Amino acid sequence: MRIPDILPLNQTGELAQALAASIDHKTKPLGALGQLEKLALQIGLVQQSCTPGLQRPVMLVFAADHGIAETGVSPFPQAVTQQMVLNFLAGGAAINVFARQAGMQLRVVDAGVNHVFEPCPALIDAKVAMGTANFLHSPAMTAAQCATAVQRGMALASAEIEAGTNILAFGEMGIANTSSAAALMSVLCELPVHQCAGRGTGLDDVGLQHKISIIEQALAHHALPRDDVKQVLATLGGFEIAMMAGAMLASAERRALIIVDGFIASSALLVAARLQPAVLDYCVFAHCSGEAGHRLLLSQLGTRPLLDLGLRLGEGTGAALAYPLVQAAVNFLNEMASFASAQVSGPA
Template sequence: MHPHPAFNIASVSNDIRTALQAKIDSKTKPLGALGQLERAALRIGLVQQTLSPALNRPAVLVFAGDHGIVAEGVSPYPQAVTYQMVLNFLAGGAAINVFARQHGMALRVVDAGVNGDFDPHPSLVGAKIGKGTRSFLSAPAMSREQCQQALEKGAALAKAEIAAGSNVLGFGEMGIGNTTSAAALMSIFCGLPPEQCVGRGTGLDDAGVQKKAAIVQQALALHGLDPSDPVGVLAAVGGFEIAMMAGAMLGAAESKALLLIDGFIASAALLTASRLAPEILDYCIFTHCSGEAGHTRLLNALGAEPLLDLGMRLGEGTGTAIAYPLVQSSVNFLNEMASFESAGVSERED
């Protein structure tokens, strides 16, 4: 057995499932007519263990970190873009800023391991583990201790957000090179060949994608990883921001909050988290299917049913913010819509 941080996540109790489903079914609509919104309402009611769920103080945590693997040419963008984009987040100019503002979601930008220093800023959480990971083609991306530290810091950050009144958290990331890390994690945990996991990332051509798959293949051969040791796998091929996001997801589920899962990288963080505590999946709403090639397979591995498929592949938690109004709609219909009985509407006769 390999030691790893103990996350004590309770499976969601099904005691009120029948009552919740009955409440959903009694609304003035044909059975199942609200489709995925009904399944989301059921999930949220089960997470909150109530027939009248509420969404409080939604927040998006965006974790940023740099990746040594960028030196191997896995991205068309230079590493400096991670630092520059964090400044863009702090200035309010990125896509996640626009969508979080639109939907009244608080935004926290977490420096998990960017290769650069930032001045203090009200939206910035300094949690730097190191100035970027090592290239996992030559060494483990981080030490086991750094990985544990990232997981624990992430959990503490999520719990602080929840202690301040949030019960729904979205998770996003920024890190040039991080789709390569995510593809490596997926390949190991899903037992899939790298070519079924890698995609274009921020815009690779066909030759770039092949090269990326070869790099992941080489890394997996080098480290000889054991999927039953999730912390070892994460330390070898992960990123500081992916590890910290996984920890934040685990901490949020431990506190019984609702988790909004973004695209490919966030799903890879969740996949890793689910190998530490499988019960975490009870707390998740999958906001969208990303345009990144491996995401559909990754969602299938997680048994996920994403709300949206808009061909988005931006990261930053943008999928969680875009889908948030649908999550609100699922709660609102459950709480506000009349039942056949209360509205005096006749039910089906068959």
């Protein structure tokens, strides 16, 4: 598995100073645009430009099934994964609505759904297998399967960038994938499962306790070393999570901006960041979801999201909703007058 070389952003160099000066001299009080100012600076550094632009925004939604679903960790049957993929392809899901609204191109990727889809121009077939194994008893993926998923994710993101994209957002669909995300977070962040696992698609109190118990049993069974990130991912992850992690790494390597969605996407980024920490410099965190572990995971990643709407849908919906804020950061940097150009008196 190739781990990309990712250059950290230079936060103190000449470009950073020029961007900061441009932002500070806009017709506003210092810092008055809050997080948008930090976002504009970040985008300028990613693109190595004082006049950055957003080109051909793409939303990649990765779908896959999880063997752990057979233990009853989700109130929904596994068949919902394939049904929702068909809904995406028909244009009827929330992500279809929000991506259209934001002007983002939507790509639906079969990373490992337990279903054979008819060929469809709107569906990218990157299937590694018909879902993962049940990680309660055995690793979810073989090392080879995991490496394949990561490499395919890298290839998909690279293809979009070669076609002209410089900003990619990531979403997912997979019944029981909050269990994989919580397990990954628990091991990689050295946190107890009960702080990482939430209600997912709507578990009641009894269901939540069952989910926590299943994950705890799995982690006790595998006794994974947290510093072997590839083994942790293969043992506990999903094909969509591994593919997202690869796509994020490739995006950062090629200096594209990454919009991170909710809990599952953040768990993929956690994996990517443990493999190559500089990937975090290229990430915009869209929102804090209503899933219990997400706020804590964002804290572990040392970041502050743009939105906090109580979303817990996945699909990339939060990332699509945050995209106009990314546009606003670029637009004010490029279009807002400075005190000098507007002949407005600056601060004394």
